[in-house]
Amino acid sequence: MSLHPALEPVSALLGVWSGPGRGEYPTLDSFEYTEEVTFTDIGKPFLVYSQRTWAPDGRPLHVETGYFRVPGDGTVEFVLAQPTGQTELAEGTLSLEASGFSVELRSRVVNAPTAKTVDATARTLRLEGDRLTTTFAMAAVGVPMTDHLASVLTRQVG
Numbered sequence: 001m002s003l004h005p006a007l008e009p010v011s012a013l014l015g016v017w018s019g020p021g022r023g024e025y026p027t028l029d030s031f032e033y034t035e036e037v038t039f040t041d042i043g044k045p046f047l048v049y050s051q052r053t054w055a056p057d058g059r060p061l062h063v064e065t066g067y068f069r070v071p072g073d074g075t076v077e078f079v080l081a082q083p084t085g086q087t088e089l090a091e092g093t094l095s096l097e098a099s100g101f102s103v104e105l106r107s108r109v110v111n112a113p114t115a116k117t118v119d120a121t122a123r124t125l126r127l128e129g130d131r132l133t134t135t136f137a138m139a140a141v142g143v144p145m146t147d148h149l150a151s152v153l154t155r156q157v158g
Contacts, residue, residue: 001043006070009094009101013039013047013068013125017132021053021151026143033061035151037132039068046070049078070094076103078123085115090123100127116141130155 003011018036033053040048047068053061066080066088078090092105105123119139126133136149 001041003041004043004045006045006072007041007047009096010047010068010070010076012100012127013132014041015039016156017153018156019151019153021134021149023149025138025140025146025148027141032056033151035134035153037134037153049080076105078105078107080107085112086110086118088121090121092123097128099129102126120145 016036016038018034021033021035022030023033024030033055035051035053037051038049040050042048049068050063050065052063055061062082062084064080064082066078069077069079071077074094076092076094078088078092080088080090082088087110088107090105090107092103095102095104103123103125105125107121107123109118109120111117117140121139122137122145124133124135132153132155134149134151134153135147137145137147139145
Protein backbone atom coordinates (compact mmCIF):
# COMPACT_ATOMS: atom_id res chain seq x y z
CA MET A 1 0.00 0.00 0.00
CA SER A 2 1.42 3.37 -0.96
CA LEU A 3 0.72 6.72 0.65
CA HIS A 4 -1.87 8.82 -1.19
CA PRO A 5 -0.06 11.71 -2.95
CA ALA A 6 -2.15 14.35 -1.11
CA LEU A 7 -0.57 13.18 2.15
CA GLU A 8 3.07 13.56 1.10
CA PRO A 9 3.46 16.98 2.82
CA VAL A 10 2.37 15.48 6.18
CA SER A 11 3.82 11.98 5.81
CA ALA A 12 6.21 12.64 8.71
CA LEU A 13 3.20 12.47 11.07
CA LEU A 14 2.84 8.72 10.49
CA GLY A 15 3.46 6.68 13.63
CA VAL A 16 3.01 6.95 17.36
CA TRP A 17 3.89 10.07 19.35
CA SER A 18 3.90 10.48 23.12
CA GLY A 19 5.00 12.86 25.81
CA PRO A 20 3.99 15.23 28.59
CA GLY A 21 1.26 17.81 28.51
CA ARG A 22 -0.17 20.51 30.72
CA GLY A 23 -3.73 21.79 30.97
CA GLU A 24 -5.49 24.80 32.41
CA TYR A 25 -8.86 26.50 32.06
CA PRO A 26 -10.69 29.10 34.14
CA THR A 27 -13.19 26.47 35.35
CA LEU A 28 -10.50 23.86 36.24
CA ASP A 29 -7.42 23.47 38.40
CA SER A 30 -4.20 23.24 36.34
CA PHE A 31 -3.12 19.67 35.64
CA GLU A 32 -0.45 17.56 33.99
CA TYR A 33 -0.95 14.54 31.76
CA THR A 34 0.74 12.10 29.41
CA GLU A 35 -0.50 12.03 25.83
CA GLU A 36 -0.26 9.46 23.05
CA VAL A 37 -1.23 10.29 19.46
CA THR A 38 -1.23 7.89 16.52
CA PHE A 39 -1.47 8.76 12.82
CA THR A 40 -2.10 5.74 10.56
CA ASP A 41 -2.15 5.43 6.77
CA ILE A 42 -4.75 3.08 5.29
CA GLY A 43 -4.10 3.91 1.63
CA LYS A 44 -6.83 6.56 1.37
CA PRO A 45 -6.47 10.38 1.09
CA PHE A 46 -6.57 10.85 4.87
CA LEU A 47 -4.71 9.70 7.97
CA VAL A 48 -6.60 7.92 10.75
CA TYR A 49 -6.01 9.74 14.05
CA SER A 50 -6.37 8.52 17.62
CA GLN A 51 -5.43 10.29 20.83
CA ARG A 52 -5.58 9.41 24.51
CA THR A 53 -4.30 10.93 27.72
CA TRP A 54 -3.56 9.78 31.27
CA ALA A 55 -3.14 11.49 34.62
CA PRO A 56 0.25 11.17 36.37
CA ASP A 57 -1.23 8.35 38.51
CA GLY A 58 -2.24 6.39 35.39
CA ARG A 59 -5.97 7.20 35.38
CA PRO A 60 -7.38 7.64 31.87
CA LEU A 61 -8.41 11.25 31.13
CA HIS A 62 -9.50 11.81 27.53
CA VAL A 63 -9.69 10.10 24.16
CA GLU A 64 -10.64 11.29 20.71
CA THR A 65 -10.54 9.85 17.24
CA GLY A 66 -10.87 11.10 13.71
CA TYR A 67 -9.39 11.76 10.32
CA PHE A 68 -6.68 14.16 9.18
CA ARG A 69 -7.33 15.25 5.59
CA VAL A 70 -5.16 17.28 3.21
CA PRO A 71 -7.48 18.18 0.32
CA GLY A 72 -4.87 20.42 -1.37
CA ASP A 73 -4.04 24.09 -1.87
CA GLY A 74 -2.33 24.21 1.55
CA THR A 75 -5.52 23.37 3.41
CA VAL A 76 -6.07 20.79 6.13
CA GLU A 77 -9.29 19.36 7.55
CA PHE A 78 -9.41 17.52 10.87
CA VAL A 79 -12.65 15.64 11.53
CA LEU A 80 -12.92 14.57 15.19
CA ALA A 81 -15.32 12.75 17.48
CA GLN A 82 -15.13 12.82 21.27
CA PRO A 83 -16.91 10.62 23.83
CA THR A 84 -17.77 13.76 25.81
CA GLY A 85 -20.45 14.45 23.19
CA GLN A 86 -18.75 16.78 20.73
CA THR A 87 -17.81 16.50 17.10
CA GLU A 88 -15.40 18.97 15.55
CA LEU A 89 -14.76 19.97 11.97
CA ALA A 90 -11.46 21.83 12.15
CA GLU A 91 -10.17 23.61 9.07
CA GLY A 92 -6.94 25.46 8.52
CA THR A 93 -3.72 25.94 6.68
CA LEU A 94 -0.57 23.89 6.27
CA SER A 95 2.68 25.87 6.35
CA LEU A 96 5.72 23.93 5.15
CA GLU A 97 8.98 24.81 6.88
CA ALA A 98 12.60 23.70 6.47
CA SER A 99 12.47 21.35 9.46
CA GLY A 100 8.83 20.23 9.16
CA PHE A 101 5.52 22.05 9.08
CA SER A 102 2.85 23.76 11.12
CA VAL A 103 -0.92 23.54 10.99
CA GLU A 104 -3.31 26.15 12.41
CA LEU A 105 -6.91 24.93 12.76
CA ARG A 106 -10.21 26.52 13.79
CA SER A 107 -13.27 24.38 14.27
CA ARG A 108 -16.99 24.29 14.25
CA VAL A 109 -18.35 22.15 17.06
CA VAL A 110 -21.60 20.21 17.36
CA ASN A 111 -22.63 19.22 20.89
CA ALA A 112 -24.85 16.30 21.84
CA PRO A 113 -27.91 17.38 23.86
CA THR A 114 -26.39 15.97 27.10
CA ALA A 115 -22.84 17.32 26.56
CA LYS A 116 -21.25 20.40 28.10
CA THR A 117 -21.42 23.26 25.61
CA VAL A 118 -18.27 23.79 23.57
CA ASP A 119 -18.73 26.67 21.13
CA ALA A 120 -15.45 26.54 19.20
CA THR A 121 -11.91 25.18 19.36
CA ALA A 122 -8.51 26.07 17.92
CA ARG A 123 -5.60 23.66 17.50
CA THR A 124 -2.01 23.95 16.35
CA LEU A 125 0.36 21.16 15.37
CA ARG A 126 4.03 21.95 14.81
CA LEU A 127 6.33 19.23 13.57
CA GLU A 128 10.09 19.74 13.81
CA GLY A 129 12.00 16.54 13.09
CA ASP A 130 10.87 13.96 15.65
CA ARG A 131 9.15 16.51 17.90
CA LEU A 132 5.43 17.29 17.61
CA THR A 133 4.15 20.25 19.63
CA THR A 134 0.41 20.68 20.06
CA THR A 135 -1.81 23.36 21.53
CA PHE A 136 -5.57 23.39 22.05
CA ALA A 137 -7.80 26.33 22.96
CA MET A 138 -11.55 26.35 23.38
CA ALA A 139 -14.56 28.53 23.99
CA ALA A 140 -16.78 26.50 26.31
CA VAL A 141 -19.27 26.69 29.19
CA GLY A 142 -19.55 30.47 28.85
CA VAL A 143 -15.78 31.14 28.73
CA PRO A 144 -14.44 32.86 25.56
CA MET A 145 -11.63 31.27 23.50
CA THR A 146 -8.91 30.44 26.03
CA ASP A 147 -5.76 28.29 26.00
CA HIS A 148 -6.51 24.87 27.48
CA LEU A 149 -3.87 22.23 26.59
CA ALA A 150 -0.26 22.07 25.38
CA SER A 151 1.94 19.04 24.81
CA VAL A 152 5.37 18.16 23.48
CA LEU A 153 5.42 14.72 21.89
CA THR A 154 8.27 12.68 20.49
CA ARG A 155 8.14 9.94 17.89
CA GLN A 156 8.09 6.46 19.39
CA VAL A 157 10.35 3.93 17.73
CA GLY A 158 9.46 0.28 17.46
